[in-house]
Amino acid sequence: MAYRSKVALVYLFGFALDLLNMFAASIAYPDIARELHASVTQLAWISNAYMLGLTLIIPLSVWLAARLGERRLILGSLLLFGIASGLVAQAGSIESLIGWRLLQGLGGGLLLPVGQALAYRQFPVAQRAHLTGVVLLVALMVPALSPAAGGLIVEALSWRWIFYLNLPLALLAFALGLLWLKADQPSTERPTLDLRGLLLAVSALSLLLVAVSLASASATRHLAGGVLLLGALTLWLYLRDGWHKPDAVLDLQLIKSPSLRLAMLIYLFVPGIFTGTNMIAVLYLHQLGVGAAQTGALMLAWAAASGVAIMLGKRSFNRIGPKPLLIAGMLLQCLGIVLLMRIEQPAAAPLIIAYALMGLGGSLCSVTAQTLAFVGMTPEKMGHSSALWNINRQLGFCLGAALLSSLLGALGGHSFQYCFLAAALLTLLPMIAVLRFDASKVLALLSTPPLQEKST
Incomplete structure (x- = not known):
């Protein structure tokens, strides 16, 4: 197996672990609430604490990678993640569980940007769209499968085993990293901490x-x-x-890069807004009389369309560039939200079409934006760009949900159509920036032979 494939697999394994913890853990909330006497607010902080730890450590990841080496930091983060998972599983109170979830998030927050930077650095520019497609397929499959797996674990064993089972998975990822990742090169530079x-x-x-x-x-x-x-x-x-x-601590000058800047903008207003749209759609569909199982099944239509979009995006990026894909993606997601807005009866076909359009459009933008973010980055800037990208990604998901839920609360619980209209318009907000973007430089980079690229 080629070295770059080994690096990518270690990163993808860690990425899957992170996603598993975000989506499988929520299934255990009722059992956690019953055993640890937790309130709804405290249950929300099980997720919030993990997200907080995940996001807060990212700015420090670049300095730690330069100081300790990327291999050591990846292995250390996997150990921290595994230890924290064991502590979460043994928590005797909701307060200690929330604290250990914060520690678990710190481990994940070190792994994601550093592993992503190391993986993307191994691939020539023309092959980064393929890597992005694989990353997003993992991001699609794990959230789709982990709630069902988590439910089976909770029913067969207990909620604690969702976290105990992280230990062998983290140890396996650690062993692969130990065997496959090359030793860090000794550096004479000792970066100062800002x-x-x-x-x-x-x-x-x-x-x-x-x-x-x-x-x-x-x-x-x-x-x-x-x-x-x-x-x-x-x-x-x-x-x-x-x-x-x-x-x-973060190289903010990288935001001057038109590619990274546009990619970050797209992620805020397309995947980020979908997060909020899906959240209020669940409430809207409940009001229409759609059951929880039927609502959950709509995500299968979203996931199927997303899979098609990811395959289409990674195959088309090198050929036609980012602009047509981003324009099509924004229009499709906007159309899906508008269709959702116009549904007044719980008919299956329009709902499936709406979610399929949102999945197709949103994921087309996701795969294109993530490829675009790193397409022109030099190897030495990959760590900083990965850190900026991951912070923007986490904030996009959080802010999209907060914005639309706050709007719904301000307008009243029956103003769903206005919220969907706002979401549709926000999805199209980056359109002017996309139309003004000069894609010729990106296409020129994609046509550069890998051998020539390595020598520059």
């Missing part, structure tokens, strides 16, 4: 994620605006402080 930038970045991300959590609950929604404003102010201070720093 402590002020790190504190500002972590504070800004913490405040934004807490604001999202507050906005999702009606009882605390009135506090979300103030926390969000404070988070935005802290983010502005961080950007002002780190924009021209040569040793910044």
Whole structure:
């Protein structure tokens, strides 16, 4: 097996572990609530704490990778993830469980950007669309299969075994990394830590994620605006402080790259908005009398269409470039949301078509955006770009859900059509940026032979 395939497999294994923990764990919430006497708010923080740890550690990942080496950091993150999983499984109270979930998120947050950077660095520009397609297929399959697997584990054993079973999987990923990943090359450079930038970045991300959590609950929604404003102010201070720093914790100058900037914008407004749309759609369909099983089955139509889009995107990117794929993806998702908005009776066919259109459009944008983000990145900048990408990805999912749930709460529980209309318009918001994007440089990079690329 080629070395780059081994690196990609280690990364994909870790990525699958992360997704498994996000989606399988939610099935155990009723049992956790009963055994640990947890409230609904505390149950929400089982997920929130994991997401918080996952996001907050990302700014530090680039410095740690440069200081310790990528192989050591990947192996260390897998060990941390496995140990934290065991501690979550043994938690005797909801408070300790939430704390160990935060630690588990820290392990995942180190693995994802560093593993992604190492994997993408191994592939020539023209082959990165294929790698992105495989990554997104994993991102599609694990959320689709893990809730069912989690349900079987909870019924056959207990909720604790969802987390205990992470241990052998994490150890297997650790063993593969130990055997397959090349030893880190000794570096004479000892990068300094931008402590002020790190504190500002972590504070800004913490405040934004807490604001999202507050906005999702009606009882605390009135506090979300103030926390969000404070988070935005802290983010502005961080950007002002780190924009021209040569040793910044994150290389913000990379945002000047038109490809990365457009890709991040697309992820915020297409996959991010779908997250919120799907959340309010569940409530809307319940109001129409659609059962939970039928609503869940609609995601099968979404998943099937997403699989088609991922295959289409990875095969077409090198041939026609990103613009036609992004335009088509935004229009298809917008059309799916508009169709959902116009459904007033629980008819199966229109709902299936709406979800299929959203899956086709959203995933076409996802595979194109993730490929575009890294298409022109040099190997030495891959770590910083991967960290920026993963922060943007996490924020996109959180902010999309918070925005539409807050809008629904502000307009009243029966204003679903207005929320769907807002979601459809937001999906099209990046269209001007896409139309103005010059794809000729991307197509030129894609036509560069791999041998010539390595020598430049």
